[in-house]
Amino acid sequence: xxxxxxxxxxxxxxxxxxxxxxxxxxxxxxxxxxxxxxxxxxxxxxxxxxxxxxxxxxxxxxxxxxxxxxxxxxxxxxxxxxxxxxxxxxxxxxxxxxxxxxxxxxxxxxxxxxxxxxxxxxxxxxxxxxxxxxxxxxxxxxxxxxxxxxxxxxxxxxxxxxxxxxxxxxxxxxxxxxxxxxxxxxxxxxxxxxxxxxxxxxxxxxxxxxxxxxxxxxxxxxxxxxxxxxxxxxxxxxxxxxxxxxxxxxxxxxxxxxxxxxxxxxxxxxxxxxxxxxxxxxxxxxxxxxxxxxxxxxxxxxxxxxxxxxxxxxxxxxxxxxxxxxxxxxxxxxxxx
Numbered sequence: 001x002x003x004x005x006x007x008x009x010x011x012x013x014x015x016x017x018x019x020x021x022x023x024x025x026x027x028x029x030x031x032x033x034x035x036x037x038x039x040x041x042x043x044x045x046x047x048x049x050x051x052x053x054x055x056x057x058x059x060x061x062x063x064x065x066x067x068x069x070x071x072x073x074x075x076x077x078x079x080x081x082x083x084x085x086x087x088x089x090x091x092x093x094x095x096x097x098x099x100x101x102x103x104x105x106x107x108x109x110x111x112x113x114x115x116x117x118x119x120x121x122x123x124x125x126x127x128x129x130x131x132x133x134x135x136x137x138x139x140x141x142x143x144x145x146x147x148x149x150x151x152x153x154x155x156x157x158x159x160x161x162x163x164x165x166x167x168x169x170x171x172x173x174x175x176x177x178x179x180x181x182x183x184x185x186x187x188x189x190x191x192x193x194x195x196x197x198x199x200x201x202x203x204x205x206x207x208x209x210x211x212x213x214x215x216x217x218x219x220x221x222x223x224x225x226x227x228x229x230x231x232x233x234x235x236x237x238x239x240x241x242x243x244x245x246x247x248x249x250x251x252x253x254x255x256x257x258x259x260x261x262x263x264x265x266x267x268x269x270x271x272x273x274x275x276x277x278x279x280x281x282x283x284x285x286x287x288x289x290x291x292x293x294x295x296x297x298x299x300x301x302x303x304x305x306x307x308x309x310x311x312x313x314x315x316x317x318x319x320x321x322x323x324x325x326x327x328x329x330x331x332x333x334x335x336x337x
Contacts, residue, residue: 062079073088097220128216129209140201152270154187158187206255206257209258221246248316
């Protein structure tokens with residue numbers, strides 16, 4: 001008896017046609033996608049808006065440098081992966097500059113120090129560098145803090161593991177020593193990644209701060225009529241070496257601040273966690289004697305160490321005067337000759 005397929009009911013046949021049609025469409029789309037070039041697929045996956053340009057088009061875009069927009073902002077043309085990446089820069093409103101002027105009174109001529117005026121100006125500068133709580137700078141700062149905490153926790157774990165390795169060596173426990181060595185190598189992987197991320201985020205934070213402060217200072221310094229601050233700051237304000245402050249001192253301040261944050265938070269966490277661990281091992285008396293030893297050592301070092309901060313300030317002032325003098329020689333070469 002020959003084998004025959006059972007006939008489908010009319011309802012099942014009607015449901016089968018859309019399924020077959022969908023499979024056919026998917027096969028056609030798959031064949032067309034395979035024919036696309038690899039660059040187009042990469043752009044679709046990455047979602048990049050930068051089209052690949054020829055060398056002539058890229059050179060023409062780099063000669064233009066920026067594009068003036070209708071709202072007063074400028075769009076910088078930055079070369080990126082054989083294309084051009086657009087960075088929009090909006091000028092700072094004059095109302096904000098006027099509102100911030102009250103926070104920057106004239107600096108007194110007395111000896112600078114950690115006083116109320118210094119703290120007010122520092123807070124005003126940080127408000128410029130960190131404009132809001134949801135800015136990218138705050139996000140980088142939070143990530144930096146998280147990795148600093150992770151490094152402190154890993155440091156405590158490594159210290160415990162080192163003590164365990166020494167104990168296994170003294171007790172000639174080969175199996176325990178190999179197990180501890182394996183754990184030590186496992187801890188080295190997140191420790192290396194954590195240290196690299198701390199340095200990367202610190203450099204990223206410094207670059208973001210420098211960008212914010214430099215743009216703000218440029219809009220403040222290169223003001224048009226009737227302010228003309230670039231003209232009035234020298235003859236009328238008596239401020240020499242403004243180019244040194246804008247170009248070098250802002251970068252040095254950004255690097256120093258991003259480094260100070262990590263150098264203050266990390267030792268504070270280390271002090272808290274390691275003191276807790278030492279108090280369990282040495283007791284309260286031993287911990288207090290250890291801190292007394294650190295305090296006496298710090299007092300001796302402070303008494304015999306030169307004033308490096310004052311020397312650095314004098315060095316920066318002399319470098320600014322030297323740079324300004326060389327610029328004047330090139331600018332007034334005819335009069336000098």
